[in-house]
Amino acid sequence: MKWQRIPLGPLQTxxxxxxxxxxxxVIFDPGGDGERLISIIQKQQLKPxxxxxxxxxxxxxxxxxxxRKTWNIPVYVHEKEKNWLQDASLNGSQFFIPDGGLAVQAPDExxxxxxxxxxxxxxxxxxHTPGHSPGSISFYVEELEVVFSGDALFEGSIGRTDLPGGNHNQLIKSIHDKLLTLPEETIVLxxxxxxxxxxxxxxNNPFLNGF
Known part of the structure; x- marks a missing residue:
């Protein structure tokens, strides 16, 4: 197996x-620039x-x-955010995108x-690593020694907690209990x-020191 990172959309997610x-x-977090992402996948002749x-x-x-339309594949999200894809007030887009925000179809799984x-x-x-949002999930792949952490943990920082469902203390606990217990050589994506x-x-993370 191998992984590759592709920053997409206005926030370079x-x-x-x-x-x-x-x-x-499998595709993690396709945040925007759909045509570009699809082109990259097709050029590599990958099957999502x-x-x-x-x-x-x-x-x-x-x-x-x-x-989802291009390959007719299922979309997975945590049950605590089952309505977020369709609701601009929950997914945060109403605060950043004019004219109603962003809504996509409901998750499949x-x-x-x-x-x-x-x-x-x-x-x-x-x-389950809530705090940035209630249904935040990290995906650990032991074979590759990587964890896809979403917006829970960053290089030298942590996720913001001022959007709907955010909780700073919960996020710190999630990082401490779930992520920092992984092997130290684990790459955080x-x-x-x-x-x-x-x-x-x-x-080195100043948000975690002394916890």
Whole structure:
């Protein structure tokens, strides 16, 4: 397996493609620029199996319908955000996008629990990491030593908690209990910015020091 990061949309939200030797892939957080993302996938001759959302804020879902229509694949989100894709007041877009915000079609599948999760040959450990939003999920891939953390943890920072459902104390607890317990060499693939590691954030993240 291998992964690639593709910043998309006005906020340069990181979408990720996780692919295998059979040219299958899953798409994390297709945040915008649908035509560009589709072109990248087609040029690599990849076959998407699903869209996995770390959470349902508007900057992570902008190209969901473009991708879903092109390949007729299911979209997964945590059950706590099952209505967010269709509701601009919940996904935050009403605060940033004029003329009604952004709404896309409802998710196809709801994630209801932590633990092992598979799509085709792709296997993940699901970690519920709320705080940035109630249904934030991190997807840990032990084989690759990576975690797709969405907007929970960034290089030297953490997710904002001033949007609907945000809770700072809950986010700090999620990071401490769920992410910092991963092996220190684990690469953190965040929703914005570059890569970091669990060990680096344990040592250097000012939001986490002293917790």
């Amino acid at each position: 990181n979408a990720y493609l996780l692919s295998n030797d059979q040219k299958e892939c 199996l699903a869209v996995l959302l770390t959470h349902a804020h508007f900057d992570h879902i902008g190209a969901v319908d473009d991708v 709801l994630i209801k629990s932590e633990g092992q999760f598979s799509i085709g040959s792709f296997s993940f450990t699901l970690l 965040s929703g914005h910015g570059g890569e970091t590691t669990i060990g680096a954030e344990m040592d």
